[in-house]
Amino acid sequence: MSYLTYHAKYVPAGPRKLFYLNWPVILLLTAVAGFGFLMLYSVAGGSAQPWMEPQMKRFALGMAAMFVVAMVPIWFWRNMAALAYLVSLVLLIATEFVGETGMGAQRWIDLGIVRLQPSELMKIGLVMFLAAYYDWLPVNKASHPFWVMVPLFFIGMPTLLTLAQPDLGTAILLVAGGGTVMFLAGVHWLYFATVIAAGIGTVMAVIESRGTPWQLLKDYQYRRIDTFLDPANDPLGAGYHITQAKIALGSGGWTGRGFMQGTQSRLNFLPEKHTDFIFTTLAEEFGFVGAFALLMLYAGIIFFCVASALTNRDRFSALLTHGVAMTLFLYFAVNMGMVMGLAPVVGVPLPLVSWGGSSMLVLLLAFGLVQSAHVHKPR
C-alpha cells in the first residue's frame, strides 16, 4: 500500500538498485576505513595482528550487511524503527544487570556470538525511532508540548541508562543526535533555546555541586573536566594523556614523521593509541596533510549524506539520513576535539578508524539505512 505513495514506478527494483546506491559515500567510507587499517597496522608495530586483520574482517562483514540493508526498501525499515529502539533499550537495560565491566564502566553485553555495546546500537535505534515518530506525527503537531514530551522521554531513557554505566560520551551523543532530529523535524526553536539555557544551568549546577554531598558527577569525571581545562596542571596524572596526545599531534608537523615512525606512539607515550587516541598516531605519522585529509573525508561523507537527504522528499528518509550524518559528525568531531584539547576526554572512538567492533558494525548498518533511503527515494 504504502508502496504506491512512494511513486513506485520510479523506484528501481532488483539488481538495478546497485546503480542507485550512493556510491560516493561508499567510497569515502572505505577510504576512512583504509586509514584505520593503516593506523592499526602501525600501532601494532608493523603487524596485521592483533588489530588490523580482525578490523578488516569486521569491515567486510559490515559492508556486506550495509548492502543487504540497502537493498531492503526504506519503508520496511521505517516499520521496524520502533522494534529497533525497543531491542536496543532492552539490551541497554540488560547491560545494567549482566554487562561486563571494562575501563571503569559497564558497557558490554555478551550475546554469545558477539560482545556488543548496546549503547552503540541505541544511537541508531534512537535516530530511526525519532525519524519514524516525526514521519508519523503530522507536521503541525510537532511543536505541541505533549508531542515534544514524547520524544524527550524516548531520548531521556537511554541517556540516563548510559550515564549510569557510566558513559558520558555516549550520553552526550544520544542527546545531541536525538536533539538534531527533533530540530530538523521542525520543533519550535524556543524549545531548543530553553534546553540550551537549561544545559548551561546544569553545567553550572554540576560545577557548583562539586565537593558537596549531592555532587552530580563522579570524581573522575570532575578530574577529566579539570584536565580538559588545564592539562598542564597535572602532567603526570590525569593530564598526562592529553598532554602526550597534543605532543604527538603537534610533532607531526606538515607531512608527519612517516608511516610507523611516530615516536610518541611507538614508544607508548600515547594512551589508548589503537582506540580513542588513534587520531594522534595518524596525525603524528602523516602530519597535517594526513589529519586534514581524514577530516575532509568525514566532511565529504556528511556532505553527500546531507545532499541525499535534501533531495529526498520522504520525511522518514530525510530525517534518518540527517540523523545518521549527525551521529557520524558528532563521533569524529568530539573525538578529534578531544585529542586536540578542544573538548574534554569523554571516551568517544574515531568512527571507522578506532579499533572496536560494535561501533563499526552499527555505523555501517546505519549507512545501510542511508543507502536504502537513497535507493528508494521518491522520484
Added chain:
Amino acid sequence: MRRPPRDTEASARRIGRRAFVVGGAQTAIVAALGWRMQSMQVEHADEFRLLAEENRVNIRLIPPARGNIFDVNGVPLAVNEQNYRIVMVREDAGDVHATLAKLRELVDLDDETIEHAKEELERRSPFVPVTIADRVSWEDISRVTVNAPALPGVVADVGMSRYYPRGADTAHVVGYVGPVSDYDLDQIEDPDPLLQIPKFQIGKTGVEAKLEESLRGKAGTRRIEVNAVGRVMRELDRIEGEAGADIQLTIDSRLQAYVEARLAGESASVVVMDTETGDLKAIASAPSFDPNLFVRGISVDAWTGLNEDIYRPLASKTVQGVYPPGSTFKMMTALAALEAGVIDAEETVYCPGFTEVAGTRFHCWRSGGHGNINLHESLKQSCDCYYYDLAQRAGIDAIAAMARRFGLGERHDVPMSAVNAGNIPDKEWKRTVRGEEWRIGDSINASIGQGYVLTSPLQLAVMASRLATGRTVSPRLVHTVDGIETPTGRGESMGVNENFLRRIRASMYDVVNHQRGTAYRSRIVADGMKMAGKTGTSQVRRITAEERARGVISNADLPWERRDHGLWVNYAPYENPRFAVAVVVEHGSGGGAASPIGRDVTLQALYEGEPPLDAYPSSERASAEAMQERIRAYVPAGAPAADRA
C-alpha cells in the same frame, strides 16, 4: 500511506531550512578542527617536536676509565680492577623468589642481602637491572655463568673499582678514592656532570685528590631512546669519553716499602729526596693504613680504630706533621751568623753548660758544658751555648731569612693532602700573630730549633738537599702526567757563600764520621758512600728549674707521649751527594732513635736494594742483619703477599 503528498513537499522544505542551520554549525566546527590542526601541526610544530624529542631521548654519561698511578719504575700503585657483580632483571626472572633461592644454593648470600634485593626488585621497574651482590669472587661468578640456563634473569656483570696493589705502603702519598659527597660538590665551582652520577668515585686524599682532574678524564655521552616507562629502546649515538691520564710518581715503591717496614712499630716518618732533581724517592709515614678498606667502604670499627690510635695512622706525617727541628736547625743559625759576618768560623765561644740572658738561664744539653768551642766542634757535638751566642749576635730576622731560603716555613708544592707550612718565627710574625714583642729569649730558643720553630720532615729533607748542593732544590712527586715529564726541581744556585757551606758540610760529615760526633754509631763505612748528617732532639715538655736541680728525668722514665722527638737529616754520599734523607721519630727519645733509620734508608737508596753488611761498622753488623731479616718477613696491610716476594 498516512501522509498526503502536499505535506511531503512542505516538510521537505522545512527540513531543508533547518538542515541549513545544522550544516552551518557543522561547517563551523569542521573549520575549527581544521584550524586547530593547522595551529598545532604547522604553526607550533617545532615546539611539539622538541617536546617529543625530550620525551624520548635521554642522555646518559659514560664514565671514563680513571687514570692509573705508577711508581718511577712503572710499578702500579693505583689501578682499576674488574669488579664482578651479580645482577638480576625482574621481568626476565619469572619467579623472583625461586630464582633467588636457586642462586643462594650456588653463591653464599646472607639473608640481609636477599631481603634487600627482593625489596629493590619490587620497587624498580621490571626491566631495571638490580645488583644482588657486589665484589663477587671469580669462582662465584663462574658458577653463576655456568648455571645461567637455570637462573633466568640473572646476569654476571663487570664494573670497575679502584685497587691499590701496594696497600698501606703508599696510602699517604697516593691516597684513596670514594663516592662523591654533597660536601665535595659544594667545594667545586663548576661541577663536572660526572659528579652527579650516584656513587661516582673521586679522589679523596693524596695524589688521587690533588690530581683528580687529570686522573678523572672526560665523560662520554650516549644518547638513548626510551619509551614511556623508561625502558631503553635503542642507542641513537655515542660519543666516547677520554680516559683519565696515567700518572707516574717519582716514588720508588721498593724503597717506599722498605721504609714502611723499617718504621714498623714506630710513629715516625721518612723523606728520601734526590738531591739532583728534587725527586721524592720515598715519602713514608708510619704506621699506615690499607686504602683499599676505604674504597670498599670501611667498617665503623676499623674507622674508629684508625681514628683513635695514638700513633695517628691516618695522618700523613711527612708533610702534615710539624715538629720543632731541634739541633737540625743549627746549620741555619750558623749560616745566618756567618753570612752576617758576626762570627768567624774559627772563633771560639765559651760554653759553661748554660747561658744567662736577661736573667734567665738557658741550658746546654751537656750540663758540664763544652768549654771553648768553635763552629766545627759546636755542630759535631751539638753544643747549644754556641748557638745561644750566635742568636744574640745575628738576630732572629737574619736566622729566619736564612731558614726560609732553605725551604723551611714554606708550603712546598707537592700533590699531597694537608701540606703544612710549619713556622719560621721572626719579630714581625710575633707582633702580628701573637700580638707580643719579640724577646731575646725567643731568639735563644729559636737558635736551636725550639720555641716557635716548626718544620715538617719534607722541609728538613729539602734543607738537607740544599745544604748538599747549594741549589734551590725543590721537591717533585709527579714524574710524568700522561707521558709528559714535569719540570725537575733542580733549581738555581742559592747564592750562599760556598766557603760557608763547605764548612757546614765538613762539620756534618764529622757528626757521623768523627768518633766524638753525635751520630758516630750510625756511620757508613763503605767507600764513596759515607754520609753527612745532623741529629736533633726536640722537647715536647718544659723542664722546670726545680727538675733540673733534682736532675732531668730520663726519657725512659716518661710516658711515651711526653718523650722527646728524635730527628735526623743527612745526605750521601758526602763527596757526590745523591740523596737527602730526613727522619722524625715521634717521641723517640732523641736523635739517637732517628739516625740509625736514616742510615739504613740511605744505604737502601744508594745500593738500590739491600746493602752489603760490610757497609755497616763492624759493631753494628749483627743488629743490621737482624733488622734485614725482620724486614724481609714484613708484609704491610692490604698488599697481596705474592707481590712482596
